[in-house]
Amino acid sequence: MSTLSIATAAEVFDLLRDDLAAIEQEFSRQSASNVEVITDIARYLIAGGGKRIRPLLLLLSAKALGCTSESRIRLGAVVEMLHTATLVHDDIIDEADTRRGRPSSNTTWGNAKCVLAGDWLYMQSFSTALEERNFRVLELLISLTQQMVEGELLQIEKLGHLINEEEYFDLIFRKTACLFKVSMQLGAAVTPSHEFGDPEEIEAQLGEYGRNLGLAFQIVDDVLDLTAAEDVLGKPVASDLREGKATLAVIHALERGTGADREAIRTVLADRSFTRVSHPQILEILQRHGSIDYAMDTACAYAEAARLTIADLPDSEAKRALLWVPGFVTSRDR
Amino acid sequence: MSTLSIATAAEVFDLLRDDLAAIEQEFSRQSASNVEVITDIARYLIAGGGKRIRPLLLLLSAKALGCTSESRIRLGAVVEMLHTATLVHDDIIDEADTRRGRPSSNTTWGNAKCVLAGDWLYMQSFSTALEERNFRVLELLISLTQQMVEGELLQIEKLGHLINEEEYFDLIFRKTACLFKVSMQLGAAVTPSHEFGDPEEIEAQLGEYGRNLGLAFQIVDDVLDLTAAEDVLGKPVASDLREGKATLAVIHALERGTGADREAIRTVLADRSFTRVSHPQILEILQRHGSIDYAMDTACAYAEAARLTIADLPDSEAKRALLWVPGFVTSRDR
Numbered sequence: 001m002s003t004l005s006i007a008t009a010a011e012v013f014d015l016l017r018d019d020l021a022a023i024e025q026e027f028s029r030q031s032a033s034n035v036e037v038i039t040d041i042a043r044y045l046i047a048g049g050g051k052r053i054r055p056l057l058l059l060l061s062a063k064a065l066g067c068t069s070e071s072r073i074r075l076g077a078v079v080e081m082l083h084t085a086t087l088v089h090d091d092i093i094d095e096a097d098t099r100r101g102r103p104s105s106n107t108t109w110g111n112a113k114c115v116l117a118g119d120w121l122y123m124q125s126f127s128t129a130l131e132e133r134n135f136r137v138l139e140l141l142i143s144l145t146q147q148m149v150e151g152e153l154l155q156i157e158k159l160g161h162l163i164n165e166e167e168y169f170d171l172i173f174r175k176t177a178c179l180f181k182v183s184m185q186l187g188a189a190v191t192p193s194h195e196f197g198d199p200e201e202i203e204a205q206l207g208e209y210g211r212n213l214g215l216a217f218q219i220v221d222d223v224l225d226l227t228a229a230e231d232v233l234g235k236p237v238a239s240d241l242r243e244g245k246a247t248l249a250v251i252h253a254l255e256r257g258t259g260a261d262r263e264a265i266r267t268v269l270a271d272r273s274f275t276r277v278s279h280p281q282i283l284e285i286l287q288r289h290g291s292i293d294y295a296m297d298t299a300c301a302y303a304e305a306a307r308l309t310i311a312d313l314p315d316s317e318a319k320r321a322l323l324w325v326p327g328f329v330t331s332r333d334r
Numbered sequence: 335m336s337t338l339s340i341a342t343a344a345e346v347f348d349l350l351r352d353d354l355a356a357i358e359q360e361f362s363r364q365s366a367s368n369v370e371v372i373t374d375i376a377r378y379l380i381a382g383g384g385k386r387i388r389p390l391l392l393l394l395s396a397k398a399l400g401c402t403s404e405s406r407i408r409l410g411a412v413v414e415m416l417h418t419a420t421l422v423h424d425d426i427i428d429e430a431d432t433r434r435g436r437p438s439s440n441t442t443w444g445n446a447k448c449v450l451a452g453d454w455l456y457m458q459s460f461s462t463a464l465e466e467r468n469f470r471v472l473e474l475l476i477s478l479t480q481q482m483v484e485g486e487l488l489q490i491e492k493l494g495h496l497i498n499e500e501e502y503f504d505l506i507f508r509k510t511a512c513l514f515k516v517s518m519q520l521g522a523a524v525t526p527s528h529e530f531g532d533p534e535e536i537e538a539q540l541g542e543y544g545r546n547l548g549l550a551f552q553i554v555d556d557v558l559d560l561t562a563a564e565d566v567l568g569k570p571v572a573s574d575l576r577e578g579k580a581t582l583a584v585i586h587a588l589e590r591g592t593g594a595d596r597e598a599i600r601t602v603l604a605d606r607s608f609t610r611v612s613h614p615q616i617l618e619i620l621q622r623h624g625s626i627d628y629a630m631d632t633a634c635a636y637a638e639a640a641r642l643t644i645a646d647l648p649d650s651e652a653k654r655a656l657l658w659v660p661g662f663v664t665s666r667d668r
Contacts, residue, residue: 035484037491089453093446112427115449116487119423122453123480126460130472138464138472146457150369153450157371 007320009328015317016059019073023055026077030128033120041105041117045084048100054079054183057213057325061187061206063318064310071132071190078125079183082141085121086148088114093152094243136189144182147174160244160269168251169215176221177214184210196314205309209322212306217329219299222247223292226283228334238279244272248298249291250282256289296330303330341654343662349651350393353407357389360411364462367454375439375451379418382434387551388413388517391659395521395540397652398644405466405524412459413517416475419455420482422448427486428577470523478516481508494578494603502585503549510555511548518544530648539643543656546640551663553633556581557626560617562668572613578606582632583625584616590623630664637664 007015024046031042055076062072090096091104092111098104106114122145129141151174158167188203196202225240226249240247246254246269254265264277264285274282286292303326313319341349358380365376389410396406424430425438426445432438440448456479463475485508492501522537530536559574560583574581580588580603588596598611598619608616620626637660647653 033484035487037487038484089449092449111445112490113487115423115426115452116483116490118449119453119456119483120480120487122456123476123483126472127476127480130469130476133469135464135467138460142457142461142464146454146461149450149453149457150367150372153369153371153447153454156446156450 004315004320004323006327007317007324009324011317012321012324015063015321016056019059019076020052020055022073023052023059023076023080026073027080030077030081030124031121033124035120037109037113038117038120041088041109041113042084042121044108045088045105048102050080050083050100052080053217053325053329054083054179057180057183057210058187060318060322060325061184061210062191063187064206064313064316064322065188065191065196065202067187067191069190071134072187074128074131075137075186075190078129078141079179079186081121081128082125082145083179085118085125086145086152088118088121090152092118093156132190134189137186140182140185140189144178147178151175151178155245158245160272161246162254162266162269163246163251165248165251168246168248172215172218172222173211176218177211180214180217181207181210205312209306209309212302212309213326213329216299216302216306216326219248219295219302220330220332223249223295223299224332224334226250226286227292238274238282241268241279241282242272242274244269247295249286249295252291252294253286253289256291257285261285261289299330303327338649338654338657340661341651341658343658345651346655346658349397349655350390353393353410354386354389356407357386357393357410357414360407361414364411364415364458365455367458369454371443371447372451372454375422375443375447376418376455378442379422379439382436384414384417384434386414387659387663388417388513391514391517391544391547392521394652394656394659395518395544396525397521398540398647398650398656399522399525399530399536401521401525403524405468406521408462408465409471409520409524412463412475413513413520415455415462416459416479417513419452419459420486422452422455424486426452427490466524468523471520474516474519474523478512481512485509485512489579492579494606495580496588496600496603497580497585499582499585502580502582506549506552506556507545510552511545514548514551515541515544539646543640543643546636546643547660547663550633550636550640550660553582553629553636554664554666557583557629557633558666558668560584560620561626572608572616575602575613575616576606576608578603581629583620583629586625586628587620587623590625591619595619595623633664637661 027046031039031046033039058076058079059072087099088105091099091106092114096104097107126141129137151171155171184206185203188199188206192199222240226238228237230237250265254262264281267277268274268282306326307323310319310322361380365373365380367373392410392413393406421433422439425433425440426448430438431441439451460475463471485505489505518540519537522533522540526533556574560572562571564571584599588599598615601611602608602616640660641657644653644656
């Protein structure tokens with residue numbers, strides 16, 4: 001294993017500053033439609049920010065293989081737009097009131113327009129990706145979207161029910177890790193002529209990094225939903241439980257807890273509210289069984305697995321940055 | 335102009351029987367998902383029937399150019415599945431209770447699942463189309479979908495308002511004629527090596543046939559919505575007016591009618607109901623100004639234009655069938 005030093009946040013930002021700025025421009029250009037309301041909704045969602053972690057992964061993956069083509073910018077914008085499309089439809093499905101601390105798009109424009117705006121964003125992503133004239137790119141994106149959509153449907157089926165860890169990991173793979181994985185794979189797919197080994201193998205390796213990182217990311221997200229303060233998180237706390245979703249720490253407590261503990265958790269999931277059992281009561285149960293620690297340890301293990309997956313990659317600034325991302329993901333507070 | 339005889343319905347059915355059966359099988363195969371609820375919704379929609387006019391057009395277009403490849407079956411299923419995807423999302427948007435005489439999918443499964451089922455059907459269409467490894471095919475399908483989605487959004491913006499003929503034709507192009515056009519173009523796109531002239535020109539010609547036919551089709555649809563009986567139509571009559579949509583006959587009457595006539599129509603569009611002005615009152619206004627006849631005459635003119643567009647095509651059974659379709663479209667009662 002190499003002894004390459006892990007980059008600092010400042011170094012990663014320096015490395016990607018220009019590319020990320022170019023992606024913002026491209027993203028904005030892509031969201032312009034001749035139908036005004038689409039542009040309005042798309043721009044609203046862009047202005048809402050987001051961590052841009054998916055384009056960042058794609059850039060680092062491409063950079064690690066020496067890619068300098070414009071494809072990385074275009075596809076960086078595509079993965080963020082695809083992500084945005086899923087958010088628009090998810091907000092309809094979850095009947096969300098807020099997203100990233102602001103009114104959700106469905107609250108502002110209504111369900112009908114948001115169904116269509118989401119559809120449009122999907123099509124615009126594919127249409128832009130099509131400009132690459134690369135079947136592998138299209139295959140990755142279309143199959144990804146299908147997996148994400150199936151995941152959301154599976155999630156609906158399981159709302160209010162107890163699920164086991166295996167089901168949980170399938171859900172968060174589809175919800176988050178799958179797009180992280182494809183972002184990394186796309187970086188490889190647009191850099192076919194590199195000399196770092198068998199292109200298919202390299203793509204698979206980078207994809208595996210993305211999968212591990214995505215699982216870590218979503219586990220942390222789910223822990224933050226349980227433990228963070230509303231003003232930090234930008235959305236109501238414990239919304240997962242209030243939507244009937246059992247996440248890793250909760251599943252852990254269900255498996256270890258006393259009969260009374262299990263009953264309390266079951267009640268919240270079935271009620272989809274904290275009317276009969278309070279949020280602090282649930283947190284006490286989770287703390288008592290070390291469930292929050294268990295979830296965070298699991299996230300850190302996936303983060304470490306991500307780092308190990310790219311151990312064989314030749315040393316580069318991009319690789320140093322890829323070694324930094326997992327720690328960033330597990331130590332964030334929102 | 336050739337004196338080729340127009341096919342009969344029986345001849346067209348004979349010509350396409352096997353291909354249409356193969357498309358049904360392909361459509362059913364494509365709608366199978368490992369997520370049960372998707373398969374349920376997709377199968378429900380398939381069983382609901384529909385005229386399969388889009389696959390029929392694709393088959394005839396391909397056949398007219400001598401295509402014998404499996405692509406025509408696969409893409410025939412794709413255009414029907416894409417059409418089905420738009421219906422699922424449209425039913426959410428229109429808050430429809432029924433579709434083709436049965437409860438609409440959103441009534442049965444709820445909005446959340448139907449948003450996702452529609453997304454899945456879109457992705458499955460593209461995923462199947464991708465198997466063709468033909469960029470032109472993907473370009474046609476993706477740009478088509480974007481135009482349809484934009485059309486639905488434009489329609490929402492115009493609900494309850496008076497529109498002119500130009501706006502009406504833009505809306506029905508996006509809603510219907512665009513997919514008819516692309517179905518015809520796809521038939522050409524999968525038959526690149528034919529010897530009937532410049533491939534691009536032939537594709538454009540066949541597309542123009544589809545556009546004209548689609549406009550005729552939708553104008554007739556809109557007339558039937560105004561005039562047909564509910565048990566024949568399979569959905570509530572005059573639902574367009576009750577949704578605030580002005581269609582061709584209504585636009586005609588608005589331009590010719592007396593002040594009182596215009597006021598009556600405006601009232602229904604604004605109320606989105608027949609509470610203050612009745613459906614028979616509106617029909618009387620339309621009859622008095624010959625507006626229904628005007629709309630039907632316009633539909634027939636587009637049907638004739640469709641026939642003329644393919645005049646140069648070499649004689650064949652498929653061409654005879656294509657000459658039959660416009661008359662079928664304008665003379666149907668539902």
